[in-house]
Each structure stands twice: as structure tokens, then as C-alpha cells.
Amino acid sequence: MAIITIVGAGVMGSALTFPAVDNGNEVRLVGTHLDEAIITSLRENHYHPRLRRPLHTSVKVYSHTEVGEAIKDADVVGLGVNSQGVHWAAETIGPHLRAGQTILMVTKGMESVDSGLQILPDVLREHLPASIRDLVNYAAIGGPSIAGELAARRQTSVVFVSRSAEILPKLRSLFLTDYYHIWTSTDMIGVEVCVALKNPYALAVGLAAGVLEKQGEDIASAKMHNYAAAVFAQGLAETAILVQKLGGGLETVFSLPGAGDLYVTTQGGRNSRMGRLLGMGMSYSDAVEEMPGETIEGVDAVVSMMPAIEAMISRGDLDANALPLLRELHRIVTSNAKVEFDFNSFFSKLPFAPPTKDLST
Numbered sequence: 477m478a479i480i481t482i483v484g485a486g487v488m489g490s491a492l493t494f495p496a497v498d499n500g501n502e503v504r505l506v507g508t509h510l511d512e513a514i515i516t517s518l519r520e521n522h523y524h525p526r527l528r529r530p531l532h533t534s535v536k537v538y539s540h541t542e543v544g545e546a547i548k549d550a551d552v553v554g555l556g557v558n559s560q561g562v563h564w565a566a567e568t569i570g571p572h573l574r575a576g577q578t579i580l581m582v583t584k585g586m587e588s589v590d591s592g593l594q595i596l597p598d599v600l601r602e603h604l605p606a607s608i609r610d611l612v613n614y615a616a617i618g619g620p621s622i623a624g625e626l627a628a629r630r631q632t633s634v635v636f637v638s639r640s641a642e643i644l645p646k647l648r649s650l651f652l653t654d655y656y657h658i659w660t661s662t663d664m665i666g667v668e669v670c671v672a673l674k675n676p677y678a679l680a681v682g683l684a685a686g687v688l689e690k691q692g693e694d695i696a697s698a699k700m701h702n703y704a705a706a707v708f709a710q711g712l713a714e715t716a717i718l719v720q721k722l723g724g725g726l727e728t729v730f731s732l733p734g735a736g737d738l739y740v741t742t743q744g745g746r747n748s749r750m751g752r753l754l755g756m757g758m759s760y761s762d763a764v765e766e767m768p769g770e771t772i773e774g775v776d777a778v779v780s781m782m783p784a785i786e787a788m789i790s791r792g793d794l795d796a797n798a799l800p801l802l803r804e805l806h807r808i809v810t811s812n813a814k815v816e817f818d819f820n821s822f823f824s825k826l827p828f829a830p831p832t833k834d835l836s837t
Contacts, residue, residue, distance in 0.1 A: 477501050478650050481547045483569060484555035485511040485518070485537075487526050487623035488582050489556020494627055495656040497532040499649075504546045505531070506538045508564070514695035515539050527627050544572040550580045552650065555600070558771050559585030559780075562596050566603035573604070575611035578643055580636075582617055585777050586672040591791075594721060595668035613643045618667040618733035620740035628657065633657040635732050637667040652681040659732065670715055670733040672781075674729060675774035676805055677711030678693025678741035682748035684816055686755020704742075708797055710801045710822040711738060717798050721788075759812035775809050782806045 480496045482489045485507040486796035487668040496503045517523050518537045522530040538546040547569060557565050562583060573579075581600065586593050597614045604612075619634035626632050636648055637657050646659040647676050652658050661667060684704035715738070716729045728734055742748060750772045755762035760775075785802070800821040807813045 478505070478551040478595050479549060480552045480554065480650065481506060481550040482556055483543065483547070483565060484508055484512045484554075484556030484558075484561070484582070485524075486558070487627075488555055488621070488766075489554060490514075490524050490527055490531060491621075491623035491626040492554060492556065492617075493531055493535050493583065494629060495651045495653045497534055498629075498653050499651060501644070501650055502532065502536075503532075504538060506543050506546045507540055508561065509540050512539070524627075525812075527624060529627055530768075530792075533747045537790045540568070540690045543568055547577075548574070550577060552580050552647065554580045554582060556582045559583055559596065559773055559776055560771070561678045562600050563603055566600050570604045572610065573608045573612055575608070576616055578613040578647060580615045580617065580647065584668075584671040584675065585773065586669065586779060587783055588787075591784060591787035593669075593718075593781060593784045593788075596664060597664065597668065597674070613640050614638060615640075615643065616649055616664065616668060617669045618737060620732060620736040622740055622743075622745075629655045631655050631657070631658070633732055633736070635659045635661050635667055637664050639664050652713020661728065661733075663728050665722050666719050666726075666728030667733040669719045669722055669724055669727055670696045671737055672761075672777055673711070673718065673802075674734075674738045674777075675747050676802065677708070677715065677738055677774075677780040678745075679747040679751040679754075679774035680707045680711060680771070680801055680805055681742040682753075683707065683755035685748075686752040686757070687815065688755075689752070690756045698736065706741065706819060706822060707801065708738065708775045709819070711794075713823060713832075714802055721794060731823055745758075746770050746772050748775065754808060757814065760809045760814055774805075778802060778806050779811065 477500050478631055479502045481504040483506045485505050495501050506705055517525050522533055555565055581597050583596055585596050587599050597616055601609050615638035617634050621632050621634050639646055643661050648658045681704050684700040688700040713735055719729050753766055789796050
């Protein structure tokens, strides 16, 4: 048994309490300053209003003002904040960390730093106090895991990743159950790039549903699966390009953190809903009004990453035509532009030799 503290009482951080409790660990859940309503509900009757189910009665609940008490003797500190909350998390937990603890990140995303891209575990490390940043372990979770399904104890398969291979067997054992299946990896770059890119590319796949609605019903009820599949494949190809460019492993792209996580994210959620609205012809500024109070992490990710990507292109580190889908997404959400993909620009800069396109067939 271990003491596991999860900072961030949103759906994913809270869902992670289920396998942690089922393994007999002492589990503590700390709300951020944005989670006060959730914490109040949990303290009243253990009910999580966003997961729409009760958490286990053994989960100890803390407000953000009690974070020091919650993590001081924890073995694992999980981070379930959103991508914009990593700096806050570093400042909040940093003074209370002790040597030997493991930070397990659920948060997904990347940042543009000094004209380059940086994965969030490294962003977190750099913002922790210098006195502790090299004395704790860093790990993360990648792979297809919808919070509501995990909380319902549906079969879920993920990857736990860390550059410190020696911590992974123990960490895995703390969460492994008969419904939460865990593989391990040391490809921190590959896993983190994949899980960061799944949100913008899932948004792009979601455009197909909106385009279909805009065009109206077909006489034979033809759908937009071909459209969505091409966008999905291009998203995966662009993920492969960036993973390899940043030093990650290509095999990670075509397993749970890459293909798996992208697939599950296309099946619903905020990014897909935003994609549908944009595909219907709505400008991004108007679509935001249709989803008040919701963080669209696919948009946050593409806006955050694009300065570094443009800098990489300017330096010659990345081909200007390598990421047509990501760059088009950036144009759509920052310029209120219409959705007009040039499908012929896809699949031209793969990390492996593509077949020659034969326009005669």
C-alpha cells in the first residue's frame, strides 16, 4: 500500500482514484481553486458532479488551501490539472515536495519554449524550486482513457512512462487492476508528444460531422467517414513527424499513446464538439460562445505550439509543408477562417517512404 495524492479534482484526476483505491492505497484528492464546487459536493456526500457518480468513501478530500498537508507524506503525487495549470501546480506543490516522491502527470500538452517545443513534465520540472527538482521522479500516463469509462471500471489500457525505468514496476503495481491495464515505457518524448497532439487532431476529425450537417442529408444517406478517416490518418502522420523530430520513438505513435489515444478522443468530448461547430461553418469566436466555460485543449495546444513550429520552419529544422493539417487548424482558430482543407497536401512528408500518388485511378 502507498499514499497517493492527486492534485486536480476534475474528471480524469478523480477517475484515477478508482484503480488507486481498488489496489488498497490511501488516496487523497486535492481540488484546485477552480474545483471548489466539486470539493464541496464530495465532502457532503462523496458525489462527483462531473463524473456523475460517487467516489469511494475512503478517498480523502482536500481544498487547494490544504495541499501541503495532502502531499507531505505521499509516495506518489498525481497531477490532474488542465494544460494551462502546470505553472500553477509547480508553484503550489513545489514547496511541499520531498526527495524520493514520484510525480505522475495526467495533464496533456506542450509549450513553446525558447523557439522549441517542451513536453509538460519538463515544463513542470523547470518551474519547481531548484532545491527539489532533481530529487523527485517524473512519470506520466498516456493512452486511450476516457474518465467516465475508467470511473465505471470499464476495460482501459494505458502506458505509464518515465525516463527512470527503475520506478516503473512499483508505480505500475500501485494502479494495476483487472480493468486498468498498464504497459510501461521510457519513451517520455514519444508518449508526451502523442498525447499532446491528440486533442487538436481529434478536433480536426470532428470537423467532418459539422461539414456533413452543413451540406445536408444525402439522397442515399452518405456520411463523411472518408473525410474523417483521411484527417485521422494525416493527424497520425504529422504526429509521427513531430515525435521523431523531437527524439521520440516511432513505435509509440502506432500504439496506445498515439493511435489509441487519438481514436478515443475522436469519439466525443469537448474537442469533437468544437470541431463539429467549426465544420458547420461557424467561426471560432462564435463557436466559443456555444461552449461557455469549457476549456478546449485542442485549441490551447495548437496555439501554444505554433510559435515553436514556425521557428523550427524558419531555422530549417522542419519542412514548411510537413504539417499542413496542424497549420490549417491554427489558421481556423486564430483567424476565424472557413474550413477548407487541401486534401492533396496530405501525406507528402511522412517519416517513411509513401507510395507514389497515381492520379490516373
